[in-house]
């Protein structure tokens with residue numbers, strides 16, 4: 345099958361009737377009609393439609409090796425540097441449609457799956473058909489252009505080093521049985537962004553800490569409507585307001601869900617890992633997961649930073665504060681961040697090499713640097729917006745106010761150096777939604793944590809980075825002296 349259309353994606357997830365809970369009620373009826381999900385589902389549908397545009401075919405798709413039909417570029421296993429560049433441009437094309445505000449749009453998991461498929465041999469070491477299962481699943485998702493969510497971490501009960509869960513009271517999801525039909529999973533996982541609005545969910549061991557208990561060493565993928573699988577939503581940050589009032593929240597609120605497995609049977613053909621601690625603990629380091637997923641993530645973060653730079657410069661122009669040096673310095677900070685991210689991305693492609701799996705793999709060091717740098721830098725963008733926008737960020741009446749008897753006064757008293765009150769508030773509402781609203785605060789939290797705890801990410805860079813040349817040079821210097 346070729347790439348999917350937005351309508352097909354919506355029809356598919358509407359039919360699933362998955363077990364989703366929001367504000368104390370089970371979601372009933374087509375999910376694409378639900379106020380909490382409508383906006384993001386339609387934004388995601390637009391992404392799918394975009395890859396069907398004739399003029400975008402070459403960028404957004406490639407020829408399926410199994411059918412010859414056009415399938416999505418985010419599934420492409422890169423074999424050349426040109427393939428890597430094509431992947432980047434495709435990811436950025438989608439990100440431009442959302443301002444980079446949809447962290448978990450489909451290319452995220454398509455890339456994860458591509459990376460695991462490319463190194464599927466890793467899964468064969470446990471025997472059985474696990475490697476074949478990974479390959480078949482990748483092909484199935486690619487050929488049907490499926491949309492996936494995922495959950496890789498355990499509930500935040502007690503993160504102290506020696507915590508071990510009480511065996512009789514399961515909280516973190518674990519394998520409780522293996523039958524002739526598959527493995528049985530019981531317990532909860534955090535956190536699946538877009539849980540409930542995708543076709544399927546992929547579950548992998550937590551990369552955060554080594555597992556010493558085989559019952560947590562599992563990986564699989566199942567449809568979202570599998571019996572016993574439940575998604576518990578947080579409060580929605582799409583408050584059903586017009587696009588004028590909540591320009592981002594009304595379109596890109598992805599929702600985060602707690603995932604509960606209530607005696608869920610995962611059929612053997614969907615099991616990728618069951619009980620092999622060595623594979624579970626080395627999976628992320630040994631596969632192409634880190635380089636390929638960070639390459640995708642950083643490609644998107646570049647577009648997101650451009651979007652923020654655009655907002656910030658428009659604020660500066662609108663209230664005409666560009667002559668002040670501290671304003672220039674603040675905008676320059678964002679430019680430096682943007683150029684740093686672009687350079688790290690370019691360096692990763694320039695120094696890309698074929699890895700042991702035969703995949704053209706971007707250089708991990710610049711990407712790990714970027715993925716460490718951005719969580720610390722992104723919160724500053726919100727701060728800069730607040731420091732420049734000042735009271736303008738709370739002088740933001742709604743569209744209803746502009747349609748009320750006070751509209752003339754609002755247009756007059758809220759005018760800026762570039763336009764009337766209506767246009768000025770439209771921009772300031774965007775700036776507020778990206779930096780101060782519930783949607784905007786979540787974006788900041790997302791950038792801080794979505795790829796893992798920044799403290800431990802720094803540890804990954806520390807251990808991964810070859811420091812021997814630098815150390816040798818200093819040793820030689822000391823000796824010569």
Ligand SMILES: Cc1cc2nc3c(=O)[nH]c(=O)nc-3n(C[C@H](O)[C@H](O)[C@H](O)COP(=O)(O)OP(=O)(O)OC[C@H]3O[C@@H](n4cnc5c(N)ncnc54)[C@H](O)[C@@H]3O)c2cc1C
Pocket residue numbers: 448494495496497500503534535536537538552600786789790793794795796797798799800
């Ligand atoms: C908005 C958002 C969306 C997300 N979406 C997804 C998703 O779709 N799928 C998914 O799988 N995950 C998702 N995540 C989860 C993300 O992967 C985790 O937030 C991240 O791995 C950190 O884990 P944690 O939240 O459990 O924090 P914790 O590990 O509980 O950390 C809490 C604090 O304790 C410190 N700490 C804990 N343990 C240690 C340690 N061993 N050493 C040093 N310090 C420690 C941390 O530094 C931190 O300050 C999302 C997170 C957010 C915020």
